[in-house]
Amino acid sequence: MFIVFFRAMILYIVIVVSMRLMGKRQLGELQPSELVVTVLLSNIATLPVENVNIPMIMGVIPIFTLVSLDVILSHLSMKFRSLRKAICGSAKIVISDGKIDQKIMKDLRFSVDDLMQSLRSQQVFDVSQVQLAVVETTGQISVYQKKDAQPVTCRDMKIKGEDIDPPQLIIDSGKLIDKTLSDLGFDRKWLESVLRSQGRQIKDIFLMTCDGDGKTVVVPFERQGRSK
Amino acid sequence: MKRLYISITILVFIALLSAGSVFAIKKGNERLKELVSLTQQAYTSGGDTKKALGELEDFWDGYYLMLSYLSAEQTMADMHRTVKKLPDLYDTGSDDFLAELNSISDWAQLLYDTQFPDLSSIF
Numbered sequence: 001m002f003i004v005f006f007r008a009m010i011l012y013i014v015i016v017v018s019m020r021l022m023g024k025r026q027l028g029e030l031q032p033s034e035l036v037v038t039v040l041l042s043n044i045a046t047l048p049v050e051n052v053n054i055p056m057i058m059g060v061i062p063i064f065t066l067v068s069l070d071v072i073l074s075h076l077s078m079k080f081r082s083l084r085k086a087i088c089g090s091a092k093i094v095i096s097d098g099k100i101d102q103k104i105m106k107d108l109r110f111s112v113d114d115l116m117q118s119l120r121s122q123q124v125f126d127v128s129q130v131q132l133a134v135v136e137t138t139g140q141i142s143v144y145q146k147k148d149a150q151p152v153t154c155r156d157m158k159i160k161g162e163d164i165d166p167p168q169l170i171i172d173s174g175k176l177i178d179k180t181l182s183d184l185g186f187d188r189k190w191l192e193s194v195l196r197s198q199g200r201q202i203k204d205i206f207l208m209t210c211d212g213d214g215k216t217v218v219v220p221f222e223r224q225g226r227s228k
Numbered sequence: 229m230k231r232l233y234i235s236i237t238i239l240v241f242i243a244l245l246s247a248g249s250v251f252a253i254k255k256g257n258e259r260l261k262e263l264v265s266l267t268q269q270a271y272t273s274g275g276d277t278k279k280a281l282g283e284l285e286d287f288w289d290g291y292y293l294m295l296s297y298l299s300a301e302q303t304m305a306d307m308h309r310t311v312k313k314l315p316d317l318y319d320t321g322s323d324d325f326l327a328e329l330n331s332i333s334d335w336a337q338l339l340y341d342t343q344f345p346d347l348s349s350i351f
Contacts, residue, residue: 055296055297055298055299061246064242065242067238069235069239072235072239075232
């Protein structure tokens with residue numbers, strides 16, 4: 001029993017480390033090769049846990065081998081477009097100027113239901129409103145609507161505005177995130193003066209955001225029974 | 229780029245580890261076969277078989293521990309059982325003693341063959 005317990009813990013760490021090595025990707029955005037690696041990992045990892053006769057190294061070695069190969073292959077595919085096309089495939093246009101390309105749909109084994117579902121998930125209910133719909137290599141559909149169906153933008157209305165970064169988290173649960181603060185162009189001294197003017201210290205803050213203009217939002221820790 | 233270097237390092241490490249394990253099994257097998265042969269000689273020539281058997285058993289205990297990290301072959305379990313019953317076979321003067329000693333050498337070779345990466349073991 002203990003062997004299974006320890007093995008499960010060790011393999012959990014191994015899997016987490018190997019997934020970090022693969023990089024940040026949402027599950028739905030996995031490329032075919034990454035999906036294969038993910039499916040294989042989940043199977044391989046269970047073998048030494050289920051069967052204590054199998055040495056754990058027999059689980060760890062294939063996991064790291066597969067992940068390392070995937071990372072190397074993805075780096076190579078970044079360098080060589082033809083390799084990328086061979087491994088990941090290429091994006092396909094399924095709707096152009098409101099017209100569905102039935103041949104591409106057939107090639108991709110995409111049903112009308114699949115297409116309509118993907119369009120609806122992007123708030124498009126009328127195929128004729130689509131200027132371009134592309135099936136990405138991850139299987140997701142990107143939609144570009146016709147001009148008259150697109151929401152009005154500031155540019156359309158000829159409204160000028162400043163391009164400023166959105167607010168970013170600079171204090172998380174009483175801990176200062178130095179890098180974000182310096183990326184925004186501020187320092188600890190400035191932050192402390194802002195907080196001092198409110199009669200607070202960094203350790204009192206649950207959440208604090210700041211934008212490039214120095215506009216801050218402060219949420220202090222709730223005291224027991226009442227909020228400050 | 230950092231990930232690429234880490235991945236290449238891991239792959240190289242795994243390749244070296246794999247090569248090292250095959251080499252370790254080859255070396256271990258050579259020593260095992262040598263000890264088996266010495267035991268056979270001692271038995272047939274009326275030498276100190278007990279001492280040779282003790283050496284064989286001592287070596288096997290360490291070798292078995294190392295093998296258990298590298299392989300999950302049934303062969304290993306068979307070899308372990310055989311090595312452990314050799315003293316009893318010798319004490320009872322069983323005719324199977326020499327045959328069992330031979331089988332240890334054969335199993336050792338079989339174990340190496342399953343670990344050595346050639347076409348038959350890969351596919």
